Amino acid sequence: MLFRRAAQIVTIVLVLAAVGLAVWFWKTQNRLYSSATAIRTNELYLKAHSPAEKLPEFPTNFFTSIDVERTTNRIVVAVAENLAMRTPESDYEPLTIHQADTNYAIRVGEGEVRLAYVGVAQAQPVTNFDYGIQVEADYFTPDGKPVRDDAVKMMPGYMKTLSFEGSFPSSQFVFIYSNIATFKTLKFQAFDARTQAQIASGYSSSTFTNGFYYGSDLQVWHQTPIELVATIATGPVVTNTMEVKEGAELEFPEGRLRLLLVSTNDLGGWSSRHDGRTNTMTFNLGRTFSHWANKKTTSFLFHAWPGGFAMPIDFEFVGVDGKTIRGLGAGSSGRFMNTRAEAELDEIQEIRVKYYSQKHRLIFRIPELPGLPEENRGVKNLFDVKIPYAYYRYEYDFQSGLGQMVQMQSYSVPLTFPNGYFPTMRSNTTARELFLEMEKMLSNKDQQLVADPVKNEIRTRKHPVQAFIEMVKKKLGM
Numbered sequence: 001m002l003f004r005r006a007a008q009i010v011t012i013v014l015v016l017a018a019v020g021l022a023v024w025f026w027k028t029q030n031r032l033y034s035s036a037t038a039i040r041t042n043e044l045y046l047k048a049h050s051p052a053e054k055l056p057e058f059p060t061n062f063f064t065s066i067d068v069e070r071t072t073n074r075i076v077v078a079v080a081e082n083l084a085m086r087t088p089e090s091d092y093e094p095l096t097i098h099q100a101d102t103n104y105a106i107r108v109g110e111g112e113v114r115l116a117y118v119g120v121a122q123a124q125p126v127t128n129f130d131y132g133i134q135v136e137a138d139y140f141t142p143d144g145k146p147v148r149d150d151a152v153k154m155m156p157g158y159m160k161t162l163s164f165e166g167s168f169p170s171s172q173f174v175f176i177y178s179n180i181a182t183f184k185t186l187k188f189q190a191f192d193a194r195t196q197a198q199i200a201s202g203y204s205s206s207t208f209t210n211g212f213y214y215g216s217d218l219q220v221w222h223q224t225p226i227e228l229v230a231t232i233a234t235g236p237v238v239t240n241t242m243e244v245k246e247g248a249e250l251e252f253p254e255g256r257l258r259l260l261l262v263s264t265n266d267l268g269g270w271s272s273r274h275d276g277r278t279n280t281m282t283f284n285l286g287r288t289f290s291h292w293a294n295k296k297t298t299s300f301l302f303h304a305w306p307g308g309f310a311m312p313i314d315f316e317f318v319g320v321d322g323k324t325i326r327g328l329g330a331g332s333s334g335r336f337m338n339t340r341a342e343a344e345l346d347e348i349q350e351i352r353v354k355y356y357s358q359k360h361r362l363i364f365r366i367p368e369l370p371g372l373p374e375e376n377r378g379v380k381n382l383f384d385v386k387i388p389y390a391y392y393r394y395e396y397d398f399q400s401g402l403g404q405m406v407q408m409q410s411y412s413v414p415l416t417f418p419n420g421y422f423p424t425m426r427s428n429t430t431a432r433e434l435f436l437e438m439e440k441m442l443s444n445k446d447q448q449l450v451a452d453p454v455k456n457e458i459r460t461r462k463h464p465v466q467a468f469i470e471m472v473k474k475k476l477g478m
Helices: 001-026 043-048 395-405 431-440 462-478
Strands: 065-071 073-079 095-099 105-108 111-121 133-136 139-141 161-162 170-178 183-193 202-209 211-217 227-240 247-250 255-264 271-275 278-285 298-305 313-319 327-333 336-341 349-364 388-390 426-432 447-452 456-464
Touching: 043 183, 065 183, 065 255, 073 255, 095 105, 105 349, 105 431, 111 161, 111 211, 170 227, 183 255, 183 313, 183 349, 211 447, 227 247, 298 388, 313 327, 388 395, 388 431, 426 431, 431 447, 456 462
Parallel strands: 095 349
Antiparallel strands: 065 073, 073 278, 105 111, 111 139, 111 170, 133 161, 170 211, 183 227, 202 211, 227 349, 247 255, 255 298, 271 278, 298 336, 313 349, 327 336, 388 426, 447 456
16 A cells, blocks of 8 residues: 555656656757758758769660550559659769759750849738649849849740749749750759758759740749759760550660550550559540641650650650651659550551750759748748748648758658648748647647658657657556
């Protein structure tokens, strides 16, 4: 009896101590700090500044370890996990790395590429929207000086309207080139030049007379130097031909292609999943006409090695009359590339694959992304950055967006929120407020959301008070 009473007293004392520990912990360990200058060592940044790698050996079973299932309304492609659909971020030889000079210009062979303008577009979301809001961009010189809209006269007007997705400012980097006969845009990356964190997870690109641009939603709301890495391919161009039939293969110096599917249906959209053993892509067959004319189209899906999105090739189609057939753009997902031709299948005689034999990685550094809130200048803690507005369509956007704001790795955690919570909008907030809001929605109330500045990650762990009480009970055999 005496022992039990003593144990109860000890337990009460320890619980009070645990409460004190929790208060101390909140004030010290969970201060929500993410340095605006500490380096985030990551493989993407290291690869962007490393020499090109030698092309690996071609896996002999690459094209055979794949299954295709066709039904009336869809096509399912399955690939073994060890030949996953993810494309490696590596660049392969030949490739030349260039650093821009003080005038934001780079010599490419006998020609030159110059970063001419930086466009920024943002807007206050006032209602829910499925896709981006079209906003006219404001343009600046690379060092941040505003320019008149008519100064950016080399681009057609429609290219100056950017899609604002709602979470981060939309940006556009406009390049002018001279004395370069043929080229192809390959890929674009952007990094916080101080922390080395990647701040562009996707991009668009297009060309115009004597120029091209890359567009991206840069994941910054504060002033920081930005490093832009734009990769292009130039000639000499070597052209090879492929038969217009499934199973046709082509080998060129930097890879191989196999024509996997030919369809009179549109293969432009797909979904993918993996179960740890197999990766699958599902194509829901769509329209058979082009957008702007009542003309039949033919779709092509290529299985590509070593990867699709940055391969230095273009496709052309030649008709039975020997004339070039209009192409309707191309896309890629991992090791697959798709394209369309504006013609019936029996009107296409051959496929031409144009290989650009020289690649160039162009590295530019600008002082900051212009037009961001001035109150964020000089911020030390990324949790304190003022966010003028944010729009989240899904729970995933909300969770990943928080990690992107503070440049921390974020892990998906189970949340409980009211029906109809998403899409949701915020204005005049901070990453700190979003973090605390997310913590309140944790499904497991015994868990605590933490931002670890040492491991540079946002994750959950057992609440320290609960963990301490459980430890005491275990020690006392309760």
